[in-house]
Amino acid sequence: MACQEYQELISDYIDGTLELGEEARIERHLADCDGCRAVRDDLLQIVHFSRQLPLHTPSSEVWTQLQTKIAAERPTHFGSRVAAWVSRLKNLELNLSVPQLAASAAALLIIFSVALIISRQSAETPSASSLAGRSGTAGMNLLSNAEDQEIEEKIERLRESVEQRRVTWSPELQVAYDRSIRQVDQCLATCRQQLSGDPSDQVSKDLMRDAYLEKQRLLEGFTKF
Amino acid sequence: MSKSRQGFGDACRAATAALSVAALGASAPYAPAVERPGRFERSYTPRGAAHFTLSNVSGDITVTAWGRRTVSVLAITESPAAIEDRVVGTDILVSVKQAAPTIRADFRIYVPANTSLSLKNVLGKINVSGVTGDIVVTSFESEVRLQDVQAASVEVRVTTGDIYFDGQLREGGAYSFQSMKGDIDLNLPGGAAFNLAARALSEKINLGEFAKGLTGVTKGAKMVSGNHLAGGPRLTVTTYDGRIVLHKK
Numbered sequence: 001m002a003c004q005e006y007q008e009l010i011s012d013y014i015d016g017t018l019e020l021g022e023e024a025r026i027e028r029h030l031a032d033c034d035g036c037r038a039v040r041d042d043l044l045q046i047v048h049f050s051r052q053l054p055l056h057t058p059s060s061e062v063w064t065q066l067q068t069k070i071a072a073e074r075p076t077h078f079g080s081r082v083a084a085w086v087s088r089l090k091n092l093e094l095n096l097s098v099p100q101l102a103a104s105a106a107a108l109l110i111i112f113s114v115a116l117i118i119s120r121q122s123a124e125t126p127s128a129s130s131l132a133g134r135s136g137t138a139g140m141n142l143l144s145n146a147e148d149q150e151i152e153e154k155i156e157r158l159r160e161s162v163e164q165r166r167v168t169w170s171p172e173l174q175v176a177y178d179r180s181i182r183q184v185d186q187c188l189a190t191c192r193q194q195l196s197g198d199p200s201d202q203v204s205k206d207l208m209r210d211a212y213l214e215k216q217r218l219l220e221g222f223t224k225f
Numbered sequence: 226m227s228k229s230r231q232g233f234g235d236a237c238r239a240a241t242a243a244l245s246v247a248a249l250g251a252s253a254p255y256a257p258a259v260e261r262p263g264r265f266e267r268s269y270t271p272r273g274a275a276h277f278t279l280s281n282v283s284g285d286i287t288v289t290a291w292g293r294r295t296v297s298v299l300a301i302t303e304s305p306a307a308i309e310d311r312v313v314g315t316d317i318l319v320s321v322k323q324a325a326p327t328i329r330a331d332f333r334i335y336v337p338a339n340t341s342l343s344l345k346n347v348l349g350k351i352n353v354s355g356v357t358g359d360i361v362v363t364s365f366e367s368e369v370r371l372q373d374v375q376a377a378s379v380e381v382r383v384t385t386g387d388i389y390f391d392g393q394l395r396e397g398g399a400y401s402f403q404s405m406k407g408d409i410d411l412n413l414p415g416g417a418a419f420n421l422a423a424r425a426l427s428e429k430i431n432l433g434e435f436a437k438g439l440t441g442v443t444k445g446a447k448m449v450s451g452n453h454l455a456g457g458p459r460l461t462v463t464t465y466d467g468r469i470v471l472h473k474k
Contacts, residue, residue: 016352016368016370023372027354031292032291041333044333045264045301047331170327172327172348173283179366180366180385183466184384184405187426187465190426190427190465191426194426203446203447206424207447207463207465210403210463214405217363217382218365218384221363
């Protein structure tokens with residue numbers, strides 16, 4: 001491939017959307033071609049600085065104007081709403097035969113039934129996140145020996161330290177911390193839930209211990225900022 | 226350089242300049258004092274196999290092995306002064322100052338293949354390719370891709386993010402991959418021998434064609450362990466919320 005062809009792929013390469021083989025081929029070429037490396041560096045700079053640009057939130061005035069326009073275009077009566085809906089359906093130009101219509105109705109029925117079953121199950125089973133929400137340090141009693149208690153105490157101390165420091169962080173870092181700690185808490189909650197069903201489950205015990213160590217690593221990492 | 230390449234490069238430079246100006250003009254309440262946009266660029270020529278350590282906070286990290294003896298580091302960041310480096314013997318340390326955790330720095334690093342790596346990050350993608358030295362990657366929110374790796378020791382630990390490993394396992398080596406939330410895909414030669422310990426708390430473990438050659442198997446709802454072929458390198462794989470898949474090359 002000529003340099004020009006490589007350069008056309010560099011943007012995808014930076015985005016990480018290339019096939020593995022292509023990615024490796026570009027890497028090899030970049031290692032030897034100063035010109036293409038310069039193009040890549042330029043693109044990297046563009047990507048980097050575009051990430052720094054702030055997100056613009058429309059002003060309340062813009063929202064009000066939008067709402068007014070939507071309200072003006074929205075049909076108010078039920079009859080006109082149905083007419084608008086039918087009109088939109090007509091625009092879709094669906095040409096379905098009777099068997100096709102029957103199959104579509106059956107598919108809709110199946111989807112509805114599955115959704116109903118799933119929603120009932122999720123209503124009966126507490127979600128991991130709800131368990132994580134009430135986890136905090138509670139439930140740690142599943143780990144009982146002295147070493148585990150030491151980990152718990154260390155985690156609590158680290159958490160206090162992090163909470164004091166986080167006010168100085170950028171919003172991006174705060175969000176990353178919150179997401180990560182929530183994820184670890186969610187894993188702990190899942191382990192706890194599985195252990196409560198089977199207290200002899202050694203894999204869940206080991207995973208729970210490792211999750212506590214991960215939480216400790218996480219907190220230690222963030223106390224440095 | 227051909228005309229079209231030159232045109233493309235010029236367009237990139239013009240766009241860079243425009244975006245840099247826009248970025249400088251943008252005001253964010255938490256942003257540190259914005260310095261001149263730029264680069265941190267260094268080259269090191271270690272006398273033997275180097276150990277390269279990078280401590281970044283936010284940004285992508287790409288490490289590629291090349292055929293030269295130098296280690297080349299390029300970081301694109303709005304604050305190059307916030308990056309410091311130190312060389313002690315064959316140890317090369319590059320880090321974003323901990324007093325400046327709000328800056329973003331995207332790193333491109335070229336190393337001799339036998340360089341051992343220690344990469345630390347908080348958020349941002351991490352890619353490593355062609356390296357034969359030991360690799361340790363720790364991050365909190367990162368997709369990690371290790372490609373064409375022939376290291377004797379690999380350790381990847383992330384809180385959130387997928388992990389992809391493509392490479393060979395060396396006799397007596399240790400390979401450990403852990404994600405709290407993310408899929409782990411390992412692309413290994415069909416003839417790779419290893420001792421496997423895989424755990425997935427919520428989803429499936431798919432050993433693909435490696436399941437056939439696995440002996441001494443212990444299998445549970447959340448784990449599989451056993452020896453593939455003659456055993457040897459230790460392969461430890463853990464994900465709490467994600468799947469594990471072994472692919473045959």
